[in-house]
Amino acid sequence: MPSRKGSCSCAPTIWPKAVAEGQSIEYRERMMVATNLAGWILNQSGTIVGHSEAHILGSKYHFVHGEAVAYALPSVLEMSASVLPKKVKEIGKILGAEFTGDETPAEIGAITKQAYLKFRDEQVGLHPFSDYGVSNEELVKNADEVLHERFAGNTSFELTKENVTEY
Numbered sequence: 001m002p003s004r005k006g007s008c009s010c011a012p013t014i015w016p017k018a019v020a021e022g023q024s025i026e027y028r029e030r031m032m033v034a035t036n037l038a039g040w041i042l043n044q045s046g047t048i049v050g051h052s053e054a055h056i057l058g059s060k061y062h063f064v065h066g067e068a069v070a071y072a073l074p075s076v077l078e079m080s081a082s083v084l085p086k087k088v089k090e091i092g093k094i095l096g097a098e099f100t101g102d103e104t105p106a107e108i109g110a111i112t113k114q115a116y117l118k119f120r121d122e123q124v125g126l127h128p129f130s131d132y133g134v135s136n137e138e139l140v141k142n143a144d145e146v147l148h149e150r151f152a153g154n155t156s157f158e159l160t161k162e163n164v165t166e167y
Contacts, residue, residue, distance in 0.1 A: 012094060012095055012096075012119055012123070014027055014030045014031055014034065015031060015123075015124055016123040016124050016125070018030070018031045019124055019125065047151040047154060048076065048151060048152070048154050048155040048156070049072070049076060049146065049151075049152050049155045049159060049164065050069045050072035050073050050076045051069055051151050052146050052149035052150075052151050052152040053068060053069075053072045053146050053164075054066075054068035054069045054072065055149055055151070056142050056145045056146050056149055057134075057139065057142060057146075060142065061132060061134050061138075063132060067126060067127075070120055070126055071126075071129050073116060073120075074113045074116055074117055074120075075113075075163075075166050076155075077091065077109060077112050077113050077116055078109035078110060078112070078113045079109065079157050079163060079166075080109070080155075080156050080157060081105045081106065081108045081109030081112065082105050082106065082109065082157055083105075083156045083157050084156050085105040085108045085109075088105075088108055088109055088112050089103075089108045089112065091112055091116075092108065092111055092112030092115050092116075095112070095115035095116055095118075095119050096115055096118075096119070097111050097112055097114070097115035098111075099111065139165075140165045143161045143164045143165050144161065146164050147159055147160075147161065147164055
């Protein structure tokens with residue numbers, strides 16, 4: 001069986017293929033392994049604010065959970081870089097980002113965010129958030145609930161109403 005790191009790092013390659021060729025048993029099996037390993041990791045470490053937003057907003061507005069996490073993740077990656085630059089940089093590399101080695105944590109966050117957006121929007125082809133028809137003003141009304149959702153406390157950076165509403 002591949003290592004956890006190996007299985008998770010192959011997901012960006014396999015996921016778009018699994019979406020495009022949904023009937024492919026090979027791609028579905030490989031995604032199954034990657035998602036199961038990711039689930040084991042989450043079971044050990046918990047989730048963070050991206051999942052908190054997906055729980056709160058998904059239940060109120062009927063967003064698909066995985067999509068809601070995918071919409072929140074760019075900002076989470078960018079903000080996480082301030083305290084976990086090496087981990088965020090590793091994610092960026094998995095997504096194909098290139099680094100010189102001289103980047104500040106903020107630059108690592110910005111580069112990784114852009115690599116993730118390219119992956120999410122171009123390779124996977126996630127539909128625009130606007131398709132849900134929920135305004136930013138409506139979403140901001142849920143900031144306090146997101147801040148107090150049980151997994152939000154696992155987030156590596158300090159959560160405030162201001163940074164929760166940046167998503």
